[in-house]
Amino acid sequence: MIEIRGLTKRYGDRTAVDDLTVTIRSGRVTGFLGPNGAGKSTTMRVVVGLDRPTAGTVLVDGRRYADLPAPLRAVGALLEARSAHPGRTARDHLRLLAATAGLPRSRVDAVLDLAGLTAVADRRVGVFSLGMGQRLGVATALLGDPATVVLDEPVNGLDPDGVLWIRTLTRRLAAEGRTVLVSSHLMSEMAVTADHLVVLGRGRLVADAPTDDVLRQAGGSxxxxxxxxxxxxxxxxxxxxxxxxxxxxxxxxxxxxxxxxxxxxxxxxxxxxxxxxxxSASLEEAFMDLTRDEREYRTDAPQEVLA
Ligand SMILES: Nc1ncnc2c1ncn2[C@@H]1O[C@H](COP(=O)(O)OP(=O)(O)OP(=O)(O)O)[C@@H](O)[C@H]1O
Structure with missing residues (x-):
């Protein structure tokens, strides 16, 4: 479980996250949605201890990230900025991380297999396609067999096969009782993947509800x-x-x-x-409706009502 309480994160005079309080529960996939710049990545970075809150607290299974005795076993994350050394093979990259975190070597083969990377495990990461890089990122996140998994835009750059893989994988992780938080820009994908949705707009909570309810309420039919x-x-x-x-x-x-x-x-x-x-409203429409006033960048022209 991830408990976010009164989280505010400011960069200079820019407020990326604004007094956010929300609980991400275990045993289900929570989709994290919001327009560009809404604060999703910032929130996720705070969850995994890469950024410090300006105010508020974030607890993972009751502890702050810094107080977790074995962080990689507790929380696994795929974040946008993370990348492996291009000169290293995928296997070496994972072995090094496993050794540093005191994880058994068997986990390396397990996650390579899970990510469908076994055949390319001894290739250098520098020649990986965007999709293979994403798969390696997910493999890295799961290396410690963590109870909480945070994935920032995991389907970014993946082909349809990869998108389906992420959907199946996140659903399985949730079914195993883990806490799974996944951000995405693909609303249609979240509609079939996420049980629950947390929607941000300009750093503030716009919705925290089961996917079905969001679809039903926002925009309506x-x-x-x-x-x-x-x-x-x-x-x-x-x-x-x-x-x-x-x-x-x-x-x-x-x-x-x-x-x-x-x-x-x-x-x-x-x-x-x-x-x-x-x-019935698609999730895309529901999302546009929910965040209509909260978008940083707008390209939609006002719609004319027939006179
Ligand atoms: N390191 C930083 N320094 C300054 N401003 C930042 C920094 N990181 C994020 N921001 C700002 O904070 C706001 C929230 O950004 P964030 O990346 O968390 O949003 P997001 O919802 O993940 O957006 P996207 O969907 O585009 O990835 C944006 O206005 C962004 O410009």
Missing amino acids: SVRVRSPRAVELVDLLAGEGVVLDSPERGLVEVRGLPAAEIGDRAARAGIALHELTPV
Whole structure:
């Protein structure tokens, strides 16, 4: 379990993490989401003792990282900045780390195998592809057979096979009762991998809930309606709690009314419908909705509501 209490991290006058309190529980995969610059990497660095909090505390299984008797056995991490010496082979890199941490050599073969790197274990890391480097990073994180695993963007640079490998691996680690915290920019991937989501926006907690709840709540579901009389339809459906959007001519997206109600009202008004489709929010949409006001960099133009 990772307990983050009132964590604030400032770099000069920039607040990367702002009074964050959240608990990452064991036995499930927690997806760590947030727009660029939200503070995910900073939080993860503090968890593994690479950065010191400006204020607040982070405990891993009840202890601060600095007080853990065998840190590599307690917490394994893949962080963006970590890299192996390019002139060393993957096996040598892992052996050196194992020796330094007092871990048995058998762990090296175990994690090479786990990461699918056995065949390339004696190649120099400098010639590794981005994906192989990521796999080596994950192997390194798991070297100490840690109870807590922190992976910052592990699918970055991985091909579909690698993405599936990370999904299966993180789910298995959680099923073994470990604490698994995984950050990603791929919302669709998190929707199928994570049981629980922690979402940050500008260093602050935006959501801490089961993935299913986040999907259900944020953005909610909408109904896609096509009609040759879309303009009249908008007038007909407008009202309190109803949000209408028309991304293209003849198409209306309706939030706040069920499909049956829309169909009934249209029928009563004699307006023909060519499509009436309930759409559940994707995690991508849920995420955009949650972090709409919290993004550091925005590229979205304001959407026009059909007049
Ligand atoms: N060493 C540092 N010195 C100064 N500012 C930093 C440092 N590390 C992070 N920051 C700033 O802190 C904020 C949070 O950064 P962080 O990398 O934690 O976000 P993130 O959510 O991991 O983003 P991304 O998804 O882009 O990796 C950003 O505004 C970043 O510029």
